[in-house]
Amino acid sequence: MATITFRPARKSEQRLRFGRLAVYVFLLVGSLIALLPFVWMILASLKTGPEVRQIPPSFWPEAPTLDNYRTILTDPTLPLSLFYRNSAIIAISNVILAVGTSALFGYIFAKFDFPGKRALFWFIVATMMIPFQVTMIPGYLILAKLGLINKLTGLIIGSAFNAFGIFLVRQFALSIPGEMLDAARVDGASEWRIFWSIALPQLGPALATLGMMTFMWNWNAYLWPLIVLTEQNKRTLPIILNWYSTQHSNQIQLTMAASVLVIIPILFVFLLTQRWIVRGMTLSGMKG
Amino acid sequence: MNSAATQSTVLPDAPTPRPRFWQGRTGAQKVFVLSALTPMILYVAFWSLLPIVWAAALAFFDYSARRQGGVVLGLGGDNPFVGLQHFRNMLNFSPEAPLEVRLFHISVKTTLMFAFLIVPLNLMITLPLAAMIESVHNRLRLGLRTIFFLPVVTSSVGVAIMWGYILHPQRGLLNAGLGSVMGRMVAINWTGDPSLIIGPIPVALIAVIIAYLWQDIGYNLIIFIAALQGIPESIRDAAIMDGATGITMFRHITLPLLRPTILLAAILTMISAFQVFDIFQVMTRGGPDNQTRVLTFDIYDNAFRFQNMGWAAATSVVLFLIVLAISLLQNRMLRSEWEY
Numbered sequence: 001m002a003t004i005t006f007r008p009a010r011k012s013e014q015r016l017r018f019g020r021l022a023v024y025v026f027l028l029v030g031s032l033i034a035l036l037p038f039v040w041m042i043l044a045s046l047k048t049g050p051e052v053r054q055i056p057p058s059f060w061p062e063a064p065t066l067d068n069y070r071t072i073l074t075d076p077t078l079p080l081s082l083f084y085r086n087s088a089i090i091a092i093s094n095v096i097l098a099v100g101t102s103a104l105f106g107y108i109f110a111k112f113d114f115p116g117k118r119a120l121f122w123f124i125v126a127t128m129m130i131p132f133q134v135t136m137i138p139g140y141l142i143l144a145k146l147g148l149i150n151k152l153t154g155l156i157i158g159s160a161f162n163a164f165g166i167f168l169v170r171q172f173a174l175s176i177p178g179e180m181l182d183a184a185r186v187d188g189a190s191e192w193r194i195f196w197s198i199a200l201p202q203l204g205p206a207l208a209t210l211g212m213m214t215f216m217w218n219w220n221a222y223l224w225p226l227i228v229l230t231e232q233n234k235r236t237l238p239i240i241l242n243w244y245s246t247q248h249s250n251q252i253q254l255t256m257a258a259s260v261l262v263i264i265p266i267l268f269v270f271l272l273t274q275r276w277i278v279r280g281m282t283l284s285g286m287k288g
Numbered sequence: 289m290n291s292a293a294t295q296s297t298v299l300p301d302a303p304t305p306r307p308r309f310w311q312g313r314t315g316a317q318k319v320f321v322l323s324a325l326t327p328m329i330l331y332v333a334f335w336s337l338l339p340i341v342w343a344a345a346l347a348f349f350d351y352s353a354r355r356q357g358g359v360v361l362g363l364g365g366d367n368p369f370v371g372l373q374h375f376r377n378m379l380n381f382s383p384e385a386p387l388e389v390r391l392f393h394i395s396v397k398t399t400l401m402f403a404f405l406i407v408p409l410n411l412m413i414t415l416p417l418a419a420m421i422e423s424v425h426n427r428l429r430l431g432l433r434t435i436f437f438l439p440v441v442t443s444s445v446g447v448a449i450m451w452g453y454i455l456h457p458q459r460g461l462l463n464a465g466l467g468s469v470m471g472r473m474v475a476i477n478w479t480g481d482p483s484l485i486i487g488p489i490p491v492a493l494i495a496v497i498i499a500y501l502w503q504d505i506g507y508n509l510i511i512f513i514a515a516l517q518g519i520p521e522s523i524r525d526a527a528i529m530d531g532a533t534g535i536t537m538f539r540h541i542t543l544p545l546l547r548p549t550i551l552l553a554a555i556l557t558m559i560s561a562f563q564v565f566d567i568f569q570v571m572t573r574g575g576p577d578n579q580t581r582v583l584t585f586d587i588y589d590n591a592f593r594f595q596n597m598g599w600a601a602a603t604s605v606v607l608f609l610i611v612l613a614i615s616l617l618q619n620r621m622l623r624s625e626w627e628y
Contacts (some may be wrong), residue, residue, distance in 0.1 A: 014448050019535075023420045030417060031435045035504065038438070039449040040461050044453065056464040056473070101390055104324055112321050120329070127336050129615050132565050133587045134604045137597050138342035141353060141362075142335075154560040158335040161328070191320030220443040222566040238445040242570050252453055270441040274434060277441065281507060282514045 039142040042264075045069070046258035052253045068257035078244060079233075087236045088226070090155045091218040098214045099207050106169025106206075107199045108265045111181065128163045132223070135158060140227055150231045155224065165210045168283065172206035173199065209280035219266060237262050333370060346601035347374060354595050367598070374602035377501055388590060392603055394578050395586035403561040406504075410557050411550065414505050418512035419538050433513065441508035448570035451499035455479055482577035490579035491493065492572055500567050504560075509555045515549040516542065555618040557609055583607050 044052060046064040051057075072078060109121060139158065140149075148154035176199055184194045200207075225236045235243070241262045247256040270277065342361060351357070351367040358364025377389050385393075390546040421432045439447060454461045467474040474485070476491075484491035519542070527541045543550075565584040568574065574581035574589070583603065589599035 023423060027417075027420055027424065027432060031432060033440065034435050034502070034506075037447075037454060040454060041450050052459060055458050056460070056467050057459050058466075073475075101328070101475070105328055108321055108324055114321050114325070118421075123332075123337075127340075129612060130340060131611055132582075132609050133563065133565075133584050134343050134601075135336075137587075137591050137601055137604065138339035140592075141597075142339065142340070144353065149423040153388055161332050161336055167403070187312075191316055195320075199570075200553060203351050216441055220441075220445075221589070222445055227588075238443045241443075241446050242454075243448065245452075245570075252456070252459060256447065256453065259446055259449055263442055266443075267438060267441065268570065271434065271438075274437065278433075278510050279439070 001182075031042060040260055041256045043157070044253055045260045047253050049253055052251075055058070068253050069261070071254060072258050072261065078240070078258070080240075082233060083176050083235060083237050083240045086229075086234060087151060088220055089152055090236060091215050093156045093210045094159045094218045095214045096170025097156065097160040098165050099211045101160050102162050102169045102210055103200060103203055103207055104195065105175045107195060109166065110168045110173035111176065111178065111199075124163045124166055136224065136227060139224075140196045143228060148228075150229055151227075152233050152234065154228045159218075162210075162214065165214070167282065169203060169206050172203055186238070205276075205279075209276045209283070212276040213280045215271065216277060224250055290479060291420065292579070331344050343601050343604060346598050347605050348602075349390050349598045351598035351601070352595045353597060370598070372537055377599075378602070380472055388591070388594075388596065388599055391578060391581060395581045395583045396606070398493065398581055399562060399583040402493065402497065402564070404560040406500065407554050409497065409501055410505060410508060411554060413501065413548075414508040414512055414553075415543075415550070416504070416538070418509050418516060421509070422513055422516040425539035429513075433510065436506040436509050438506070439503040442503065444503065445570050448567045451495070451502070452479065452571050455495050476612045477570050479580075480576050482575075482579055490576075490581050496567055496571055496580055499571060500561075500564060503567070504557070508557060510544065511549065511553050515546050519545055551621055552618070555614060555621075559614055562611055562614075577614055580615070585609070601615055 043059065045068055046066070047058070047061040047063060048063065048067070051062055073080065103173075109117070142158075143149055143154045146154075148157065180238055181194055186200055189197070203275060220238060221236070222238045224243075226239055227234050229239070232243075241258060244258050248254045290360065342594060345361065345363060348369060348371060349363050349367050350370045350373075351363065353362070355366040357367035363369070377386065380386075380389055381393070383390075396469055416536070417436075421429055423435075424432070453459070455463075456462060457475050457477040457480070461477075462474055462478070463474045466476075478484075478495045479492045481491070486494070523541060523545070524537070527537050532541065562582055564582065565588065568582050568585050569588070572580040574585050584607070587600050587607065589603045590596045
């Protein structure tokens with residue numbers, strides 16, 4: 001067997017080695033392109049105003065300085081900690097809501113039969129197909145009627161129902177053995193107790209994935225907060241970043257420093273939890 | 289998907305499924321399900337169903353939130369019912385059509401152009417890239433995946449600002465790079481010069497496409513890498529034994545095996561391309577000369593800048609119909625794909 005295939009294998013081996021090299025060069029160039037915008041942003045944030053304005057621009061800062069960061073962190077019109085707080089309140093509240101409700105309803109959809117189950121599940125899946133731009137107009141009108149425009153609550157109150165989350169948890173909950181639940185019933189555990197102590201621990205990985213993805217979506221969300229939060233001190237980081245960048249279009253070094261402060265810290269959080277997000281995306285084929 | 293298909297072929301002969309519900313369920317279980325589901329259904333009715341119905345209704349009214357209007361949802365009264373007027377207007381292609389109608393036509397065209405350019409470009413980059421990343425050894429693969437994944441988790445506002453700076457006419461990296469290659473000053477206004485057009489495609493739209501691709505490729509990359517790892521080692525070994533090398537292997541083994549995944553990724557990419565808003569709003573605001581005005585931006589503009597919410601709702605219904613059509617197409621294509 002080995003002798004029959006030896007010759008073609010060796011011939012392709014040489015071609016493979018050249019191919020290998022090409023692959024590595026390609027990947028190197030590709031990853032440089034992927035990183036370049038980040039690098040360009042960070043380098044610009046370390047330059048002085050005159051250096052950024054010179055034509056043609058320099059790549060490496062001639063005299064690296066942290067002045068831009070000092071300017072931003074002491075700028076009274078830009079209380080970054082307030083905006084971080086707004087973003088965090090909204091994102092964390094929505095994570096708690098989405099994880100809690102999705103766990104309960106995903107579990108119920110996986111493990112119970114009830115009249116109208118099919119129709120309800122169909123409706124949940126169907127809501128995922130409706131573009132946000134369709135429901136944002138009535139969504140805004142509802143919040144306006146409830147007096148929740150310019151309130152952080154307005155961005156939280158409607159998010160307890162998460163179709164994606166219910167779908168994701170249901171897929172996981174299907175694999176919880178029914179005998180396990182029945183055994184607990186025989187032992188006299190209440191249904192809520194069974195959900196809490198038996199189902200929930202099994203759903204851990206799914207909930208971690210859902211939590212991380214919900215956090216990411218909410219943290220980066222732009223359109224909905226843009227509509228609902230129009231008062232400056234209620235705004236979230238992406239909106240503030242855009243506002244600051246248009247205010248300082250002639251001082252790109254400041255915009256870039258602000259971008260670094262807004263983008264980079266959270267990238268570390270995502271890197272640490274990368275596998276949960278990656279898993280959610282490959283499992284669901286969804287990115288929000 | 290498979291189990292659903294078999295189920296539907298079995299069900300017609302089986303007795304009606306209705307009595308099965310609740311069977312063998314104790315009172316405690318019924319109480320549990322009802323006590324959990326009732327609030328959920330009320331909540332969903334208010335926050336999900338109501339907006340959908342409301343949006344559909346708005347499309348048939350000349351509605352502005354600034355006017356008082358009738359008793360039910362502010363419809364009627366000063367916000368009169370106009371029937372199919374909005375939809376009839378959309379079909380008015382004469383040059384004298386109202387501004388909002390002409391802008392709508394422009395934005396539909398731009399949206400289609402954007403979506404149909406994004407999908408092939410995305411696949412042309414992500415497929416070979418995924419195959420290459422998959423072929424290197426483990427630790428490097430993880431590192432590369434992380435690098436290409438960074439833009440996916442970056443806020444789109446950040447992405448738009450970073451690329452806006454790279455493409456800046458005087459201070460940008462791209463013009464500086466081009467300048468040093470060509471040995472003279474280059475000051476191309478990538479995102480702000482309406483006279484820059486390549487064939488039917490405005491350069492400003494290409495600029496947004498580049499920024500969006502940069503942000504978006506990591507997503508399909510992950511999906512394809514996962515799919516590639518699912519290809520059995522034995523198939524690949526057999527191909528290598530038969531003398532297949534990198535590119536022939538990719539063309540004749542990898543691509544055919546990935547067909548269902550590629551199809552799914554293509555359609556998901558297209559659906560999300562139709563709904564891109566952030567990058568357009570931050571990078572170009574629909575400009576120059578509305579060359580990058582997409583449907584999502586048009587809807588936002590009409591609803592919240594011009595307070596023309598009835599018209600905006602009607603155009604959002606068009607967006608929904610486009611996305612729905614693609615989803616249904618996806619369903620059909622995937623079903624035949626799986627049966628095969």
